[in-house]
Amino acid sequence: MGARRACERLIEEGRVVVNGSRVRELPVFVGPEDQIEVDGRPIQSAERLIYVMLNKPTRTLTTRSDEPGADRRTVADLVDHPASSRLFPVGRLDYDTTGLVIMTNDGALAHRLTHPRYGVPKTYRAVVRGLLDDENVRELEQGIYLAERREGKTVGAKKTAQVEISVHRRDRDRTTIDITLREGRNRQVRRMLASVNCPVKKLERIAMGPVRLKGLARGEWRELERDEIRALRKAVAIDQKRSRGPRT
Numbered sequence: 001m002g003a004r005r006a007c008e009r010l011i012e013e014g015r016v017v018v019n020g021s022r023v024r025e026l027p028v029f030v031g032p033e034d035q036i037e038v039d040g041r042p043i044q045s046a047e048r049l050i051y052v053m054l055n056k057p058t059r060t061l062t063t064r065s066d067e068p069g070a071d072r073r074t075v076a077d078l079v080d081h082p083a084s085s086r087l088f089p090v091g092r093l094d095y096d097t098t099g100l101v102i103m104t105n106d107g108a109l110a111h112r113l114t115h116p117r118y119g120v121p122k123t124y125r126a127v128v129r130g131l132l133d134d135e136n137v138r139e140l141e142q143g144i145y146l147a148e149r150r151e152g153k154t155v156g157a158k159k160t161a162q163v164e165i166s167v168h169r170r171d172r173d174r175t176t177i178d179i180t181l182r183e184g185r186n187r188q189v190r191r192m193l194a195s196v197n198c199p200v201k202k203l204e205r206i207a208m209g210p211v212r213l214k215g216l217a218r219g220e221w222r223e224l225e226r227d228e229i230r231a232l233r234k235a236v237a238i239d240q241k242r243s244r245g246p247r248t
Contacts, residue, residue: 015039050083051224051232052103055216062092062101075101079221090114090208091122094187099124099205100213102224102232112236113208119182120235123207124189125168128198132175136196137165140179146191160185160192174201209235 010016014024017037036043054075056062061074075089087103090110104110112118141164145157164180175198179189190200206213210231216222224232 010038047086047105048083049106050081050087050104051106051109051229052079052081052087052221053211053213053216053224053228054079054101054103054221055213055218056093056098056101057218058096058098061095062089064088075103078219079103081221081223091184093205094190094203097124097203097205098218099203100208100211101205102208102211103221109233109236109238112238113232114184116183118236120209121164121180121182121207122184122205122209123178123180125176125178125204125206126189126193126200127174127176127202128193129174129201130198131170131172132167132177132193132196132198136198137167137177139196140192141165144192144195146185146188146195149186160188163192178206180207208232 008026011023011026011028014022015038016023016028017040018028019035056075056078059073060078061072063074064076066072066074072095076084076087079087081087083105086105088105088110090102090104091114093099093101102113113120141162143159143162145159147154148156148158161181161183163182166178168176168178179192181188185191189203193200204213211224211228
């Protein structure tokens with residue numbers, strides 16, 4: 001609400017009331033939940049920006065709530081954060097896809113992480129049925145045409161943007177890869193791999209931009225570390241000052 005010295009002067013002059021009590025001596029410590037008035041006018045504290053990493057299990061919707069009449073588990077059901085009612089998932093994972101979901105109340109960051117303009121990479125680990133050979137890998141990396149649908153109807157096809165694929169293991173009946181995308185079309189990884197006759201058996205998102213899934217069992221969550229938040233905001237060119245919560 002102002003420079004530190006100006007705020008201190010307001011307190012010393014007895015113009016500040018915290019939770020109904022006038023304060024005159026420094027220092028004064030307040031939190032987001034405290035009610036503050038200056039010259040009889042309430043001051044609205046800034047909402048603390050919160051960033052949560054969830055390791056999503058299968059059979060879980062990446063939404064805040066299910067549609068009316070249904071009762072499927074959602075990511076919001078798994079995050080028992082004190083501010084969980086204000087958090088929303090960044091982008092979506094399919095119902096049976098596992099792995100990294102970021103939840104936040106930072107609308108600006110969420111928008112940029114999911115908007116194609118910013119090209120934030122998302123990396124998935126896929127176990128596919130069959131042998132994905134080098135020719136298949138090159139074909140997928142250079143882009144393939146996938147059908148475009150609107151209102152339940154096919155309206156043509158569009159080529160996928162280039163992807164990056166690294167092969168971890170090849171067996172006769174299955175292949176394990178990491179695939180990195182910079183766009184987010186509906187069920188894109190599954191559709192791309194099915195197009196080369198290697199349907200997905202398991203799919204897990206392991207990274208979004210510079211943030212990697214780590215330290216969490218399925219269904220567990222934690223707040224992002226400060227360095228992770230900074231890295232995300234840097235990746236989408238957001239002023240780092242905006243990530244700071246209110247001082248207490």
